[in-house]
Amino acid sequence: MKIITIGSSIITALLFFSTMICGFWIKNNxxxxxxxxxxxxxxxxxxxxxxxxxxVLLIMYVKK
Known part of the structure; x- marks a missing residue:
């Protein structure tokens, strides 16, 4: 469960940063x-x- 939570968090962070960088690029150009x-x-x-x-995974992990 811990590995799934960490993996999901890493994917979320990468998606967030790539969306923000591309969004700022679209705005500037x-x-x-x-x-x-x-x-x-x-x-x-x-x-x-x-x-x-x-x-959700983090909440489940903390409650466990």
Whole structure:
């Protein structure tokens, strides 16, 4: 359980940082391509899902 929690947390952190870096790049370069924005919105949604999974796993691990 501990390895799954750590793995999920690492994936969440990597997704979060890559989404933030790409988001700032899009903002600074004034990108208006719909496919690029859609890709990063999907990335943000996946990051949110992994965040929820990580929090649930952490709560389960702490209560155990």
């Amino acid at each position: 004034k990108v208006t391509d719909a496919s690029s924005i859609k890709f990063h919105m999907n990335s943000a949604i996946i990051t949110g899902a992994f965040l929820v999974i990580s929090i």
